[in-house]
Amino acid sequence: MREQILRACFELFARQGIRRTGVEDLVAYAGVAKSTFYSYVPSKEEAALAYLKHLYRRWATALEMSVAARGEGPQSLLGVLDALDTLCGKDSDGGPHASLVRVLAEFGPNDPLGRASIELSTRLTGQIAGMAEAAGLSEPDEFARDYRLLLDGVLLSFTEGSTRAMNDAEALATSxxxxxLARKEVRA
Structure with missing residues (x-):
């Protein structure tokens, strides 16, 4: 029952945002009584933290799978964009709302949910850095931070309804x- 309730919470949070979704909305969408909801999920905040962890797991898995699907070597890192499109593109179930960045924008860095978003986003950036290092790029931490800036820009473009965001992003990611790669060759 808890998983059913949390799935309903996740769907509404992705569609409406956490702040705009009230407990009454969650109870109605889950199709349970309020007492049942609270017996499995003590608070909306707990449901929101579970949602953030859910988003993180989805992102971490999608990154691994999408980069692996592109093969090996530096160009495999374009798979990060494939993960973004799968999770947040126009044909995804969450759209641009299914991102840790949106939660951070919604709550700010001083709120517990904002801090959790930052911490989980930092983990994802670290995952991209590890992939960059494995692909032989120089300064993988810097690369990952720059790539995250690009990803966040694409998310904003998705929100604005951009039809060319992914094409532009792929060109920028390739650059x-x-x-x-060039910086690594210069140092060698």
Whole structure:
């Protein structure tokens, strides 16, 4: 029952945002009584923290799978964009709302949910850095931070209804990958 309730919470949070979704909305969408809801999920905040962890797991898994699907080497890092499109693109179930960045924007860095978003986003950035290092790029931490800026810009573009965000992002990501490859060659 808890999983059913949390799935309903996750769907509404992704669609409406956490702040705009009231407990009454969650109870109605889950199709349970309020007492049942609270017996399995003590608070909306707990449901929201579970949602953030759910988003993180989805992102971490999608990154691994999408990068692996592109093969090996530096160009495999374009798979990060594939993960973004799968999770937040126009054909995804969550759209641009299914992002840790949105939660941070909703709550700010001083709120517990904002801090949790930052911490989980930092983990994802670390995952991208690890992939960049494995692909042989120079300064993988810097690369990952730059790539995250690009991803956040694409999310904003999705929100604005951009039809060319992914094409532009792929060109920029390719340039970023080449830049970090060239820097490694210069140092060698």
């Amino acid at each position: 970023l990958i080449r830049h970090h």
